[in-house]
Amino acid sequence: DQQVKQNSPSLSVQEGRISILNCDYTNSMFDYFLWYKKYPAEGPTFLISISSIKDKNEDGRFTVFLNKSAKHLSLHIVPSQPGDSAVYFCAASAGVSGGGADGLTFGKGTHLIIQP
Amino acid sequence: DTGVSQNPRHKITKRGQNVTFRCDPISEHNRLYWYRQTLGQGPEFLTYFQNEAQLEKSRLLSDRFSAERPKGSFSTLEIQRTEQGDSAMYLCASSLGQFSPQHFGDGTRLSIL
Numbered sequence: 171d172q173q174v175k176q177n178s179p180s181l182s183v184q185e186g187r188i189s190i191l192n193c194d195y196t197n198s199m200f201d202y203f204l205w206y207k208k209y210p211a212e213g214p215t216f217l218i219s220i221s222s223i224k225d226k227n228e229d230g231r232f233t234v235f236l237n238k239s240a241k242h243l244s245l246h247i248v249p250s251q252p253g254d255s256a257v258y259f260c261a262a263s264a265g266v267s268g269g270g271a272d273g274l275t276f277g278k279g280t281h282l283i284i285q286p
Numbered sequence: 287d288t289g290v291s292q293n294p295r296h297k298i299t300k301r302g303q304n305v306t307f308r309c310d311p312i313s314e315h316n317r318l319y320w321y322r323q324t325l326g327q328g329p330e331f332l333t334y335f336q337n338e339a340q341l342e343k344s345r346l347l348s349d350r351f352s353a354e355r356p357k358g359s360f361s362t363l364e365i366q367r368t369e370q371g372d373s374a375m376y377l378c379a380s381s382l383g384q385f386s387p388q389h390f391g392d393g394t395r396l397s398i399l
Binding site for chain 1: 326327329377
């Protein structure tokens with residue numbers, strides 16, 4: 171049973187436009203959410219995170235939105251650049267509220283393709 | 287800034303052999319994690335250390351798997367009597383603690399012949 175779902179295996183966006191990647195979760199104990207970017211033959215690279223006490227976090231071109239009532243988060247990339255082409259993983263943790271640091275639960279990823 | 291380092295990058299072995307992987311975390315990070323990733327999936331959590339203490343193990347970590355972090359610095363993951371299903375990318379990550387993101391190494395790709 172997948173607790174973190176990324177329902178779009180791939181997404182194609184024109185260079186300069188906004189990329190929106192979506193993620194849904196089912197475990198209401200999750201309270202810390204992260205986005206990672208992965209190139210082939212490399213490990214995941216941390217992009218941005220958000221805790222459940224916030225609904226938005228911004229870092230440069232990257233913004234993460236969290237809708238707790240819908241158990242949904244999204245990553246916005248504006249403007250999209252060719253180097254953004256990669257697989258993006260959504261991840262969640264239930265550790266903070268539990269006083270520990272659980273391992274992350276990942277979605278299956280979305281392959282973002284930025285077209286020139 | 288030295289990131290998380292994993293060795294070897296690739297390991298090919300015959301079914302039934304034992305293998306050991308090493309992870310060197312970012313130096314000031316006291317938390318270390320092991321994950322496994324197979325094709326088309328996201329990384330799956332295996333186990334977690336805070337300093338030298340192994341605090342959590344996933345049900346994915348069968349009896350053939352053992353992990354250590356003897357001095358709270360580097361960690362090793364050993365798989366005994368390898369099986370075909372053990373073929374995967376094994377990822378290590380480290381973090382400073384709560385509210386701190388995990389930073390990953392580039393992984394060890396294990397292929398079982």
